[in-house]
Amino acid sequence: MQTLSSDIVVSSLDQAPDFSEKILQQLAAEQKSRKRWLLIQPISNTSMMVDSGTVSMPLNLIMVATLVGKLFDVTFIDERLGDKVPEDFSGFDVVAITSRTLNASKAYKIADNALRQGRTVILGGVHPTMLHEEASSHCTSVVYGEIESIWTELATDVLKGTMQSVYRAKELKPMSAMLHPDFSYALSSKNAKKYSTRIPVLATKGCPVGCNFCTTPTVYGKSYRYRELDLVLDEMRYHQQRLGKKNVNFSFMDDNISFRPKYFMTLLEEMAKLGVHWNANISMNFLDKPEVAALAGRSGCDLLSIGFESLNPETIKSVQKGSNRLGSYEQVVSNLHNNGIAIQGYFMFGFDNDTEESFQLTYDFIMKNRIEFPVFSLVTPFPGTPYFDEMKPRIRHFDWDKYDTYHFMFEPNKMKGDKLLENFVKLQREVYKGRAIMQRMKGKPLNWIWLANYMMHRFTNKLSPEYFY
Numbered sequence: 001m002q003t004l005s006s007d008i009v010v011s012s013l014d015q016a017p018d019f020s021e022k023i024l025q026q027l028a029a030e031q032k033s034r035k036r037w038l039l040i041q042p043i044s045n046t047s048m049m050v051d052s053g054t055v056s057m058p059l060n061l062i063m064v065a066t067l068v069g070k071l072f073d074v075t076f077i078d079e080r081l082g083d084k085v086p087e088d089f090s091g092f093d094v095v096a097i098t099s100r101t102l103n104a105s106k107a108y109k110i111a112d113n114a115l116r117q118g119r120t121v122i123l124g125g126v127h128p129t130m131l132h133e134e135a136s137s138h139c140t141s142v143v144y145g146e147i148e149s150i151w152t153e154l155a156t157d158v159l160k161g162t163m164q165s166v167y168r169a170k171e172l173k174p175m176s177a178m179l180h181p182d183f184s185y186a187l188s189s190k191n192a193k194k195y196s197t198r199i200p201v202l203a204t205k206g207c208p209v210g211c212n213f214c215t216t217p218t219v220y221g222k223s224y225r226y227r228e229l230d231l232v233l234d235e236m237r238y239h240q241q242r243l244g245k246k247n248v249n250f251s252f253m254d255d256n257i258s259f260r261p262k263y264f265m266t267l268l269e270e271m272a273k274l275g276v277h278w279n280a281n282i283s284m285n286f287l288d289k290p291e292v293a294a295l296a297g298r299s300g301c302d303l304l305s306i307g308f309e310s311l312n313p314e315t316i317k318s319v320q321k322g323s324n325r326l327g328s329y330e331q332v333v334s335n336l337h338n339n340g341i342a343i344q345g346y347f348m349f350g351f352d353n354d355t356e357e358s359f360q361l362t363y364d365f366i367m368k369n370r371i372e373f374p375v376f377s378l379v380t381p382f383p384g385t386p387y388f389d390e391m392k393p394r395i396r397h398f399d400w401d402k403y404d405t406y407h408f409m410f411e412p413n414k415m416k417g418d419k420l421l422e423n424f425v426k427l428q429r430e431v432y433k434g435r436a437i438m439q440r441m442k443g444k445p446l447n448w449i450w451l452a453n454y455m456m457h458r459f460t461n462k463l464s465p466e467y468f469y
Contacts, residue, residue, distance in 0.1 A: 024152055027159045028071045035093040035158065036073045039065055040110060043079040044103040046404040055080045057186050059200035059253050061098050064147055065185040071155055074185060081191035089114045094158060098125035101382055101403040108138040120163060129219050130384025132166050144168035145219050148178060175205060175227040180235060198251040199239050203232045203267060207256040213387040216255045224259050233270055252280035261286055268299040279303040288328040290335050297339030304336060305344040311361040314353045333369045342372040342449055349424055350379035352413040359423040366431055370440045372449050374431055377405035378468065408468045421465035428460040
């Protein structure tokens with residue numbers, strides 16, 4: 001084991017670690033009783049439509065529970081469902097909390113309380129990874145990035161009671177080592193009915209694209225890793241058997257599932273034989289090819305989430321999103337619609353190149369191309385990204401509760417803040433007016449996307465610029 005500093009443990013897969021898996025198992029067997037872990041998915045404090053209503057099952061925390069459960073007793077709490085986090089942590093040896101930026105303050109509050117009670121407290125997830133020095137002041141240990149790649153060291157130290165401040169892997173493990181997620185940890189909650197019926201699944205990790213506002217390369221690496229196809233397909237078959245039906249709905253949690261075209265296309269060919277339905281986040285770097293959209297439709301895809309981000313070429317260039325080519329936007333949309341695939345389109349505002357015309361261009365594009373589910377956000381420089389470092393002198397505040405992509409972070413060069421928000425509200429109201437919804441959705445299947453539009457109609461009617469300060 002190589003130590004880069006006095007408090008950061010770095011594991012390396014190319015040398016024999018001091019704490020092997022065999023030694024770990026021996027240590028666990030020597031324990032008089034199994035240590036008790038409490039895993040917590042905190043709710044956020046944002047006032048917007050986040051962590052409300054139906055929520056997705058937290059696959060990352062389920063994977064942590066699966067790993068931890070091999071050696072320890074596990075209690076699983078998802079606060080978004082209404083599960084209560086206890087005030088008294090005396091029944092647990094380890095309290096482990098996952099955190100994004102928008103729920104970091106809530107995670108820290110829970111962690112501070114557990115620390116005061118003498119518990120071993122572990123913080124992981126995106127925010128503790130991006131700001132591990134800040135997170136360290138609220139916990140015993142920070143897991144930097146994914147837990148799978150440092151698990152042997154972490155679990156050994158938990159058993160021995162010799163915790164390090166930060167656990168960070170020098171090299172990330174291949175995804176072939178990923179355990180089959182045990183969903184019973186999440187589904188055992190009395191409030192589990194609040195989970196989306198879409199089952200989360202993971203095929204790949206990492207993204208080499210390197211958009212300067214993205215946290216993925218830091219958390220999961222710039223190298224692109226993927227699971228063997230048989231493992232992904234076996235997981236889908238398991239859920240078909242568990243639910244007693246073929247047409248199970250899956251959501252891929254991958255950041256960029258299509259980056260390796262051969263892998264992606266082979267996966268779709270095999271999925272076409274299963275009879276499942278699925279959706280995913282996807283970059284548009286080769287969706288302009290009709291055969292890709294045709295295969296996606298044949299394999300059961302009913303929706304793809306695409307980050308169009310902007311209709312301004314200078315903006316696309318400034319955020320280094322090379323996979324987006326404005327000239328192919330309409331072709332991508334046409335290819336997907338021709339194969340019965342709906343689009344959840346993401347559009348961001350508040351870039352330095354934005355003007356009032358940016359909003360009109362976006363509205364025209366959405367209405368002309370009948371984007372089924374447009375999602376609008378304000379540019380948010382997330383801590384730890386190159387964009388955050390660049391914009392830090394101009395950021396209005398560092399209240400993590402408001403880092404939900406729906407709060408005004410800084411004033412763009414070409415627009416005053418009040419004009420930005422005035423147009424941001426107007427665009428959302430116009431796109432989600434009743435007649436606009438009918439125009440975009442006419443002839444489309446009557447499904448949950450219609451309901452999402454109705455909910456957005458009600459939500460946007462209540463908006464005002466003051467919401468976003």
